[in-house]
Structure formats: structure tokens, C-alpha cells
Amino acid sequence: MSLNDELRSDLKDTKSYMATASMELDSTRRTHTFEVDDMRRKHRNDVDDLQDKYRKDAEQTRKVNEEEAEKVRKDFEAQIEKLLKVHSEELREIEKRLKAEVEEERIRRTREAQELQAEYALKLKSVGLEGDTKAREAQLLHGELTNVKADLDRERNLRTGLQAQFTEATSHNLTLDAANKAMKAKIDFLESDSQAQSQSFNELHRRMQEAIDAAELAQEKLRQEETLRRKLHNQVQELKGNIRVMCRVRPTHEAETEPAKIAFPDSDTDSKEVAVQGPEKQSALGNDTTATYSYGFDRVFAPKSQNGEIFEEISQLVQSALDGYNVCIFCYGQTGSGKTYTMSSPDGMIPRATAQIYAEATRLEEKGWRYKIEGSFVEVYNETYNDLLGRSEDLDKKKVEVRHDPVKKTTTLENTVSVVLDGPDRVEQILKTADKNRTVAATKANQRSSRSHSVFILKMVGENRITGERSEGTLNLVDLAGSERLEHSKAEGARLKETQNINKSLSCLGDVINALGNSKEGTHIPYRNSKLTYLLQYSLGGNSKTLMFVMVSPLQAHLQETITSLKFATKVHNTHIGTAKKSTKSKD
Numbered sequence: 001m002s003l004n005d006e007l008r009s010d011l012k013d014t015k016s017y018m019a020t021a022s023m024e025l026d027s028t029r030r031t032h033t034f035e036v037d038d039m040r041r042k043h044r045n046d047v048d049d050l051q052d053k054y055r056k057d058a059e060q061t062r063k064v065n066e067e068e069a070e071k072v073r074k075d076f077e078a079q080i081e082k083l084l085k086v087h088s089e090e091l092r093e094i095e096k097r098l099k100a101e102v103e104e105e106r107i108r109r110t111r112e113a114q115e116l117q118a119e120y121a122l123k124l125k126s127v128g129l130e131g132d133t134k135a136r137e138a139q140l141l142h143g144e145l146t147n148v149k150a151d152l153d154r155e156r157n158l159r160t161g162l163q164a165q166f167t168e169a170t171s172h173n174l175t176l177d178a179a180n181k182a183m184k185a186k187i188d189f190l191e192s193d194s195q196a197q198s199q200s201f202n203e204l205h206r207r208m209q210e211a212i213d214a215a216e217l218a219q220e221k222l223r224q225e226e227t228l229r230r231k232l233h234n235q236v237q238e239l240k241g242n243i244r245v246m247c248r249v250r251p252t253h254e255a256e257t258e259p260a261k262i263a264f265p266d267s268d269t270d271s272k273e274v275a276v277q278g279p280e281k282q283s284a285l286g287n288d289t290t291a292t293y294s295y296g297f298d299r300v301f302a303p304k305s306q307n308g309e310i311f312e313e314i315s316q317l318v319q320s321a322l323d324g325y326n327v328c329i330f331c332y333g334q335t336g337s338g339k340t341y342t343m344s345s346p347d348g349m350i351p352r353a354t355a356q357i358y359a360e361a362t363r364l365e366e367k368g369w370r371y372k373i374e375g376s377f378v379e380v381y382n383e384t385y386n387d388l389l390g391r392s393e394d395l396d397k398k399k400v401e402v403r404h405d406p407v408k409k410t411t412t413l414e415n416t417v418s419v420v421l422d423g424p425d426r427v428e429q430i431l432k433t434a435d436k437n438r439t440v441a442a443t444k445a446n447q448r449s450s451r452s453h454s455v456f457i458l459k460m461v462g463e464n465r466i467t468g469e470r471s472e473g474t475l476n477l478v479d480l481a482g483s484e485r486l487e488h489s490k491a492e493g494a495r496l497k498e499t500q501n502i503n504k505s506l507s508c509l510g511d512v513i514n515a516l517g518n519s520k521e522g523t524h525i526p527y528r529n530s531k532l533t534y535l536l537q538y539s540l541g542g543n544s545k546t547l548m549f550v551m552v553s554p555l556q557a558h559l560q561e562t563i564t565s566l567k568f569a570t571k572v573h574n575t576h577i578g579t580a581k582k583s584t585k586s587k588d
């Protein structure tokens, strides 16, 4: 067989083999497919079984777990409940303890704060006391300085006097030298006839002795006359009355166009009356009527009067103060009526009175009198005293005290500066200081000077080295606060308080004067009801002379206040105060 046959046979064999094999393979594949399908089915069934079993197990487990979880949750809740109870108990305990501790701490801190406060108050007090002591020391030093300045001025005056005396003595010496020479020549001449000279010498001696005796007699007479003058002067003052009231109407200023109708019916004679035409009123019949009110005083000054004329009237009272009496001169009236102009202007009562006192004290020196004159200036504002001669920083701060000596019937001011009046120009310095302080005060309270009383006090202590007499008098020049009434001033707040205080002190002044007028021995006089009357206690009534100026505005707009002021002054004028007693002692 050929190869191709062989190959063809082989191929044929192979093909049949392959067909057989493919058949076998198909049958095997089918068998396998069946098997696989069976297995798959079986497996699915197994899986389903298993899944079923697992679900059941899982359900079982979940149930068990849930039950256990519920049990655990309940256990926990019970435990938490228990713990919460315990904790809230503990918390309450802790809170209680903390509260107690906080309270304890608070008490301790409060105690500490109180202790600190007390310590601070103590320190503050001691600092305050130290401050007061320092202020007092400064005050004393200030006072000493003023006295030293005064001493220095006195020394200067003395030196000038001594220099003048020295010049006089030198020229006297020259005159004596010339006289000596002339005498020597005369002696030479007389020696020639000693008998005649001796006779003429005796004659000369006798005549000289006569002249000396006459001079001593004249001096004694002069002294007696001075004592007599004082006595007579006082008798005249007493006859005029120990309380006098005068009225002054100020002129209208250029800008003031509506003057009130004020007449001076007796101005050609003694001028003691003022007549004011009242406001218009409607009568019952409907007619307009006006009434004229007349008031009589010790003296009435019309608008053209000058300060010089006013002073003429009061100069006799100033003299009385120098003679040893207590004198009070008031200016009363509404704001703007001319009180300050009358009292404190450069030619007002204060400068004039001081000048007269100084001149008179100097004149009396040749009659043996030596005076110590001291001036103080205080303000009464809202019922407190202020020193107008002190430092402006101390206004309303430094407490000024008024002390009375009921035995000696004298008043002393504590914590104030008093200036020794050792020269006529010293008063200028006083008024300047007071004015400066008033200006400072005015910035604190508007129109303060109208809302306060100012009291210028001159104390005069005189001693006569020849007769041994001693006199102690006080002159008080008082510029009262504006007297306008509360309902007219429409005041509120601080201003209302000021007005109430002013009204109170002015009515107290009226009460005191009234009580003095009605008083019998031992009657109570309400000096203590206001600071003003308390300060002037020994210068009102008993041992004193009082003069009140009622100041009047000439304007129609002020008519109502004018009538009120004039009524008040009339009431004072109708008061008669007992005889004044001079505070004079003689040595024996």
C-alpha cells in the first residue's frame, strides 16, 4: 500500500474514531450535563436548606440577642437609675457643703470688708484731722504773717516819726545853743549885779510854775470834758432812740423808664416821710382808684442824696462804737435797691466809718487813749458762716465758728482772719480781699452776693493810760440779702433753698427786734433761730444801738416789694429797745 492509501486509510480510521469519540464525547457531555444539572439542583436545594436553616438560626439568635439586650438595657437602666439617685444625693450633699462654704466665705469677706472700711474711715478721719491741723497751722501762720506785716508797717511809721522828731530835736538843739549863748551873755551881764539877778530869777521861776499848773489844769479839764462829751453824746443818741430806721430811695438809671410815683412831702424841712402811690385797683363801682401810702421814719433820703449825707447821720453811731457801745447798722431791701452801693462802694459807709474811727482814735491819743482796732468780714450764706477775708479756696469748706462769752457779753469768731487796722488805707485791702472772695463765690452760685448777708465787724478796744478807763465797742455793718418774697422770685431747687434761708433769717431778725421791743427782764429772745441773729446776739438789744436803712427801688415794677419793705421797716421803727449800756471800766 501506498503512502497515500495508508494515509487515506488512517484518515478514515481517524475520522471514524473521531466520530465515535465525538459521539462518546457527546454522550459523556450529556451525562455530565445531567450530572451537573443534578448537582446544581442538589446544591441549590442544599443552599436553600442551609439558607433556611441559617435564617431560622439567625432569627433565633436575633430573638435571643434582643431578649438579652432588653435584659441588659433594663439592668443598665436600673443601674443608671440607682447611680443617678446616688449622684443626685451626692450632688445635693456637695451643693449643701459648697453653699455653707460660700456663706462662710461671704461672711468672712464681709467681715474683712467691714474691717477694711473701718480702717479706711479711721485713716480718712486721721488724714482729715491732719488736714484740719495743717489748715489751722496755715491759718495761724497767715494770721502771724498779717500781724508781722502790720508790725513792720507800724515800725516804719515809728521810724518816720522818730526821724521827724530827730530833725526837730536837731533844730531845737541849735535853737538851744543860740539861747545858751544868749544866756551866757546875760549871766555875764547879770554877774555884775547878783542881787538883782537873784530876784529876777525867783520871779521867773514863780511865773513858770504858774504856767505849768495852768497847763496841767487845762489838760485835766480837757480829759474831764472828753468824759463829759462821751456821756452827753450817748444821752443824745439815747434820746434819738436805740433803734433807728432810715429810708433811702435810689435814683433811676438811664435804661429804667418806668418809675414808681414816690413823693417826699416834707423834703423842704426835716425829711422824715415818704409817700408811695399804690397799684391801681377797681372799686366796687368799677372805677380805677389808687391809694397813696405814707411812711414815717427817723430820716428819709431822696434819690439825689449822696453817700456823704447818709454818713453824716450814722457818724454819731460810729462815734458811739468808739466810745464803747455795740452798734449794728443794717441795709435792708430787695435785690438792686442800693444796699451794696450804700455799704461797700468806695465812698460807702464801710470806708467812711473806718476812716472816721482811725482819725478819731488818733485824735484821742493826746487825751491818753490808745486803741486796738481789728476788722473781720463774714458772710452768712445758706445758714453757714464764711470768712470773706480768708483764702478763697476755703469758701464753703472751712467751718467758721461763732463763740459767745455770756459773762463778758462778747462774741469771738473762730477760724477767721482778722486784720489789725493800723492805718486808714488798711480798709481798702480788706474790701479788696472780700470782693475777690465774693467774685469766687459768685462763680459757685449765681448772684451769690445778693443771696447772702455780709457782716463787716470792727472791734475797738481802747485804754486810757492816764485815767485808767477801758472801753470795748463793736461796729457791725450788715449788707442783708435781697428781701424779695418767695412767690415773686419763682425759685426752684438750690435757689428755692437759698430763698427760704433768706426769708427765714430776715423774719428771724424781725422776730428778734420785735421780742426786744416787747421784752421785760428775762424774756426769751430767739437769737438762736438764725445764724445772722446768733452772730449779732450782743449787738442787738441790751447793750447796743441799731440803725436800719430800708433801701427802696424807684421802679414801678418793684412797687409791691417796695411796699412790703416799707411795712417791715415801719414795724421795726415802732419798736423801742431798752437803754444801751456802755462797756467801759475804770481802773478803780
Ligand SMILES: Nc1ncnc2c1ncn2[C@@H]1O[C@H](COP(=O)(O)OP(=O)(O)OP(=O)(O)O)[C@@H](O)[C@H]1O
Pocket (backbone or CB within 6 Å): 249, 250, 251, 303, 305, 333, 334, 335, 336, 337, 338, 339, 340, 341, 342, 449, 450, 451, 481, 482, 551
Ligand atoms: N444812690 C445811688 N446812686 C447811684 N447809683 C446807685 C445808687 N444806689 C444804687 N445804685 C446802683 O444801682 C445798682 C444796684 O445797686 P446795688 O448793687 O447796691 O443793689 P443791692 O441792693 O446791693 O443789690 P444786691 O442785693 O444784688 O446786692 C448798682 O448798679 C448801683 O451802682
